Amino acid sequence: MSELARLLLYLCLVPLPTLTDDVRLLAAGFFMAFLAQGKSRGRILRRSLIALFTFNLTISLGVILFAVLRSAPIDWEWLVLVNLRALTMTFLVFSCIAHVDLAKALQRWPTLVLLLTVTLGQIQCLYEILRRYRLAQQSRMIGPTRLAERYRLSAAQAMALFEHAEAHTQLVARAMRSRGVFE
Amino acid sequence: MTLTLTDVCYAWDDGNTALAGLSASVARRDKIVVLGANGSGKSTLLMLLNGLIFPTSGAIAYEGVPLSKSTLAAGTPFARRFRSECALLFQQPEAMLFNPSVSDEIAYGLRRLALPDEAERVAYWASTLGLGHLLDERPYRLSGGEKQKLALACVLALKPRLLLLDEPTANLDPMTVAWLADYLLDTSQTVIIATHNLSLAAELGARCWILSGGRLLFDGPTTRALADLSLLEAAGLAHRHRHRHGPRLHRHLHGHDWNP
Numbered sequence: 326m327s328e329l330a331r332l333l334l335y336l337c338l339v340p341l342p343t344l345t346d347d348v349r350l351l352a353a354g355f356f357m358a359f360l361a362q363g364k365s366r367g368r369i370l371r372r373s374l375i376a377l378f379t380f381n382l383t384i385s386l387g388v389i390l391f392a393v394l395r396s397a398p399i400d401w402e403w404l405v406l407v408n409l410r411a412l413t414m415t416f417l418v419f420s421c422i423a424h425v426d427l428a429k430a431l432q433r434w435p436t437l438v439l440l441l442t443v444t445l446g447q448i449q450c451l452y453e454i455l456r457r458y459r460l461a462q463q464s465r466m467i468g469p470t471r472l473a474e475r476y477r478l479s480a481a482q483a484m485a486l487f488e489h490a491e492a493h494t495q496l497v498a499r500a501m502r503s504r505g506v507f508e
Numbered sequence: 509m510t511l512t513l514t515d516v517c518y519a520w521d522d523g524n525t526a527l528a529g530l531s532a533s534v535a536r537r538d539k540i541v542v543l544g545a546n547g548s549g550k551s552t553l554l555m556l557l558n559g560l561i562f563p564t565s566g567a568i569a570y571e572g573v574p575l576s577k578s579t580l581a582a583g584t585p586f587a588r589r590f591r592s593e594c595a596l597l598f599q600q601p602e603a604m605l606f607n608p609s610v611s612d613e614i615a616y617g618l619r620r621l622a623l624p625d626e627a628e629r630v631a632y633w634a635s636t637l638g639l640g641h642l643l644d645e646r647p648y649r650l651s652g653g654e655k656q657k658l659a660l661a662c663v664l665a666l667k668p669r670l671l672l673l674d675e676p677t678a679n680l681d682p683m684t685v686a687w688l689a690d691y692l693l694d695t696s697q698t699v700i701i702a703t704h705n706l707s708l709a710a711e712l713g714a715r716c717w718i719l720s721g722g723r724l725l726f727d728g729p730t731t732r733a734l735a736d737l738s739l740l741e742a743a744g745l746a747h748r749h750r751h752r753h754g755p756r757l758h759r760h761l762h763g764h765d766w767n768p
Contacts, residue, residue: 428608443606446648450602496603499560504604504662505591505620507582 328430335421342413348406355413358420365423373415381408439506443497450493451486458482510534510670510698511557516566518552518722526552527722530566534698536669541709541730542702544719545744550702551599553719554672557700558596570594570670592621595668599675599702601659605647610639610658613647617666633661637684652679660688673701677708706745710734718743 326334338358345351359366385404392399431437462478470478501507511534518527527549534540544550555561556568559575568575573586580587595617598604607613614630617623634640637657642650647658656679663671677685689711692699701712709716709730716733718726720743726733733739740746750759 438608439606442608442646442648445646446602446605449648493600493603496598496600497606499555500598500604501606503558503560503591503596503598504617505588508588508591508620 328426329433332421332425332427332430335417335425339414339417339421342410342417346406348402348409351406351409351413355409355416358413358416362420362423369416369419369423372419373412376419377411377415381411447490447493447497451490454489455482455486458485510536510538510571512567512569514567514569516556516563516568518549518556518561519564525722527556527563527719530722530724532717532724532727534700536698537696538698538700538715539692539713540700540715540717541713542700542717542719543704543706543709543733543743543745544702545704548719548743549722550719551674552722554596554674554700554702557670558594558672559590560596588621592623592666593668594670594672595663595666596672597659597663597674597676599678601652601655601679602648604659604662605655607647609643610634610645610647610650611643613658614661614665617662621666623666629665629667633665636687637661653681653684656680657684664691667697669697671695671697671699673699675703676701677703677705704745706734706740718745720744 342351342354345354359370362369385408388404389399427441428438431441513530513532516527516530517525519525530553542550542553552561556563556575559568559570559580562576570590573579573590575590580590605613607616611630611634614633615626618626618629623629630643631640634643637660639654639657639661642654647655650658656676660676663673676688680688685708689708692701692712699713703709703712714730716726716728716730717724718733718739725743726736726739737746741748748759750757
């Protein structure tokens with residue numbers, strides 16, 4: 326199967342979990358998607374669970390708390406459905422990232438590939454800066470950091486990243502002009 | 509003359525002056541080393557010479573045609589000619605890498621500017637700079653040194669008549685630095701190189717511009733500039749501090765990576 330066909334298949338599959346309210350059907354769909362991932366299924370599932378855990382737990386606990394406070398029955402089936410739906414969609418997105426080479430899938434549209442690569446390059450660059458900030462921070466800290474201090478440092482890092490992203494974007498645009506992109 | 513700079517001034521959007529009253533000319537096949545401390549205006553000057561930013565006042569002309577927004581507007585014949593004849597290696601190589609593979613990256617400028625022998629040039633420059641085994645690799649996943657080599661390959665593959673190099677030896681291993689020095693010695697291209705590597709300056713170019721605080725302090729032979737310690741001190745390239753000669757500790761003016 327070509328990369329473009331795979332991408333299109335994933336794009337068609339991702340919204341499917343929203344079309345059913347049947348938990349058993351959704352679970353069967355998730356199981357099939359899980360099996361179809363081959364050797365990487367465990368890694369993809371782990372990534373999906375890590376990405377969802379805090380958000381889904383907060384929402385689920387909120388729903389349970391709200392029901393308890395109102396002395397209303399807890400709709401367990403609905404809770405399972407919502408969590409499973411979110412897990413299936415996230416699992417499909419991570420599967421797409423793991424199995425589809427976007428640059429190859431979009432090679433018919435060079436401008437799209439260019440934009441994609443610039444974006445990935447920028448993400449990689451910012452990720453690297455953030456990693457270095459964290460390491461530099463660790464190397465200068467003795468003992469655990471207080472929550473207030475962590476918030477302050479995170480805010481400073483976010484600000485620095487934002488400014489760096491802005492400057493880097495301007496520089497990339499100049500490099501593109503220099504290399505004849507706009508000619 | 510290839511380039512003529514007449515009283516060039518440049519100020520950034522925040523009002524800070526980057527360059528002030530810079531006048532000089534560059535003849536064909538000149539090899540010029542631009543020396544200066546951090547923030548002296550070297551990178552800004554190279555971007556001005558590449559027509560990426562434009563002087564706040566004064567003028568820069570390439571073979572008699574002024575570099576301005578109108579002459580370099582996208583799609584004009586002069587813009588096309590200028591972009592294929594004048595290439596800049598950026599100080600931050602990752603800014604130049606926006607293609608999905610190393611081979612596409614080297615080929616990109618050749619394709620855009622419709623230059624011949626694309627496959628041969630890609631293969632030649634990739635193998636010359638030790639990137640032959642990385643042709644299918646994503647450029648943003650390369651190491652710092654490999655990114656620098658790739659950015660250099662992209663620029664050299666164009667065979668530009670005017671080569672602008674901003675800190676080309678940064679991140680490069682000694683073998684590639686030596687190769688670059690040899691290449692610059694042999695090439696017939698006009699080359700302007702910004703660096704603060706004094707030990708390499710004389711090998712990189714016979715003529716030298718020294719910038720300090722955005723002003724041109726010196727324009728002359730590199731050997732003469734490097735012999736003038738007070739000039740280097742004024743430009744922030746040499747300094748006095750305690751210094752050991754064998755068992756003797758004393759204080760005198762010197763450069764760190766170079767001494768006359």
